[in-house]
Amino acid sequence: MKLRGNFCLLLFCSLFLSTFAVRAQLGIVDQEAKAKPALVILGTYHMGTPGNNVVNPKVADITSPERQKQVIELVKRLKKFKPTKIVLECDSDREAKTQEAYDKYLSGTYQLSKNETNQIGFRLAKELGHKKLYCVDWSDFWDDPNITYGTYAAKDAEMDSFLKGHIQKLKREIEAEYAKILPLSITDQLIHVNQPDYTERDNQRYFELLRIGRGKEYVGANYVSWWYRRNLTILTNIIRLTDSTDDRILVVYGVGHAKLLNEFAQQSGFYKVESPLKYLKTGK
């Protein structure tokens, strides 16, 4: 009897372990569940030295005393969501390095960088007593002539003038938008860029690129598909780290991702997706 009891216990343990192993990659998410993990996607602009985007607007120095006060105020508001996990736009391959920096920050031997991963993410995670930070970014891009729409358009006068016109317009629009939000406090800036019509418009611009290509060459569509793939892979990484229905996950990401990450998370049925505006707009 005793032996049998042990055996059962052992079996139970092994089953339990294997379930846990499944969760580690599949995540515990469930479309049919009544209680779902909460998810907030907070779109931000890049507070450090932005240089990855087609248009790189000027931003104010985040380390000035005034901006620092504003970041602290922002963090206070975000705490109201009571996040259990903070997810950042850092490469998932470099998570260990980010974690190392965060560990140093916890022990007071690290100076925050100007990047929002540090300014918002590290700061908020420390305030909440989190031991761990999550990096979920994926952006493998390869120099494939089927995807590099700029190179493709450059060889085709009509496509080239179409693309140049589009980028010029984009630049004008984005620079005007940033000029408008520059004088605002950080919280107000984020309230502005997380409005559904803002993120909608931002995403709409990709559909112009979709049009680049001829005949069997769908260079623009391949590029936009890659952009969708990037965001689907980011959501997959978020699913993988979700390990409890009580999870409350705050994702701090470039605002260009806000539309698709929200859309995918909502359509997946895996999360209770809340708007960041709810927390940005609350009083202290």
Add this chain to the structure above:
Amino acid sequence: MKSTAKFFLFGFCFLSLSTFAAWAQLGNVDRNATTKPALVILGTYHMGTPGNNVINRKVDDVTSPERQKQLVELVERLKKFKPTKIVVEIDIEDAAKAQEAYDKYLTGNYQLTKNETNQIGFRLAKELGHKKIYSVDWGEFPDDPLYNYEKYAAKDAELDRFLKEVYRELKEGGEAENEKLLTLPITSQLILLNQPDQIEKSHQIYFDLMRIGRGKEYAGANYLSWWYGRNMKILVNIIRITDSPSDRILVVYGAGHSKLLTQFAKESGFYNVESPLKYLVSKK
């Protein structure tokens, strides 16, 4: 003076020609226009002998007198949209072949196949006096094992179990639903298939597949990206054939595409997207 006028006239013609040439691939769409081409995506089941889908539903014979009467009735309703172009789910590579069949059909030398491309598309286009039928499908699948989530899961006990469970539920749900559909007239079937919550639910399934993968291997996310990419290329092909803001385009496609085609078309801002329900539920 006269010579200047001629010069200008010539310049105008040349410009207008080059704009037209650009439209042929870039499409005549403008997200800032006040008048946009109208677009209806009608999701259907595959009326012929379907064999390409994960779950292939049983269908009855669409050539029976009763079903034929129902099709005529359906076509009457769709005419209310006053389509200027009918777009069907035929590989764009086979566009010439489909056109040849349609030409024969117009002259009475062609027997419609059981496929909805013929039963709905050809029939409606002829009724409307259209000379041309538009094939826009694209479905090349990458020869990359990291896109094949089924093969990937088959090599991994846990993922395999997970996928089989997803398929089992899918099949059960699909069969029950199908029994119900079979008893209804064709228009009523399409009304059900085109309900927003139905469309949403069938799209949600993809997000479970997305979870298949481990570490840097995102087999499910890659597959899902391919599916998104496929629908984007279909939309690109629709954009390319759009040559007037007064176009009214009816797209007859497998209902599985409804969610993404409608979503992309709306998000692009290029079309005035209408629900097919508006026409399906209208009186004759």
